Amino acid sequence: MAEIAAQPFAFAFRPETTALIVIDMQRDFAEPGGFGASLGNDVSRVTAIVPTVKRLIEGFRAAGLPVIHTMECHSPDLSDLPPAKRDRGNPSIRIGDVGPMGRVLIAGEPGTAILDDLAPLPGEIVIKKPGKGAFYATGLGDDLKRIGAQQLVFAGVTTEVCVQTTMREANDRGYECLVAEDATESYFPEFKASALAMIRAQGAIVGWTATTDQVLEGIANA
Ligand code: C5J
Numbered sequence: 001m002a003e004i005a006a007q008p009f010a011f012a013f014r015p016e017t018t019a020l021i022v023i024d025m026q027r028d029f030a031e032p033g034g035f036g037a038s039l040g041n042d043v044s045r046v047t048a049i050v051p052t053v054k055r056l057i058e059g060f061r062a063a064g065l066p067v068i069h070t071m072e073c074h075s076p077d078l079s080d081l082p083p084a085k086r087d088r089g090n091p092s093i094r095i096g097d098v099g100p101m102g103r104v105l106i107a108g109e110p111g112t113a114i115l116d117d118l119a120p121l122p123g124e125i126v127i128k129k130p131g132k133g134a135f136y137a138t139g140l141g142d143d144l145k146r147i148g149a150q151q152l153v154f155a156g157v158t159t160e161v162c163v164q165t166t167m168r169e170a171n172d173r174g175y176e177c178l179v180a181e182d183a184t185e186s187y188f189p190e191f192k193a194s195a196l197a198m199i200r201a202q203g204a205i206v207g208w209t210a211t212t213d214q215v216l217e218g219i220a221n222a
Helices: 050-062 140-147 160-170 188-204 214-222
Strands: 002-004 011-013 018-023 065-070 125-129 151-157 175-183 208-210
Touching: 002 214, 011 151, 011 175, 018 050, 018 160, 050 065, 050 151, 050 175, 050 214, 065 140, 065 160, 125 140, 151 160, 160 175, 160 188, 175 188, 175 214, 188 208, 208 214
Parallel strands: 018 065, 018 151, 065 125, 151 175, 175 208
Antiparallel strands: 002 011
């Protein structure tokens, strides 16, 4: 087994069974006028991690390891959007409403797209997910089985919502999971810090955390 220097201890992995999952690096979470901003959030925190996420993606591609992208989005008829999700909170525009980047979080709309700098390459797996977790109502589980993944590295947004939810789903399904600390972000710095602390507490009860440099060094030395 190869190793990534990580917290709370080294993360063991085999390159041939390791994949990167980049969660929801979409315009709707990163740009003014999108879903994240409609909830009153400062989206500049998300744009700040784009170069680091790009470096991580490029490191996986250079090593020939799979990169999987997720997008939080709903079908145009809203059939996969429960009222409990649409009505939650007090946003200025709701999921499905028309905003400055098209209908908010609707598949195919401009705002739902993954940021240009992090765009999937042809052939990379892209998961459209209606939930916060990427396993719910998607083919992610089947895709991971098909490519033989056993260890998963996570990046993307937001740390305590879609990243942590997906990581916990993956952990319960038997995957070993690591979050790249500086390639994930929250609109709330204290939530990010707490989520990372929770994940790696109690002997990596849900998973490991490491910096992007540590992940890339582990992969380069494998
Ligand atoms: C949220 C996400 N925060 N991708 N979505 O609603 O974390």
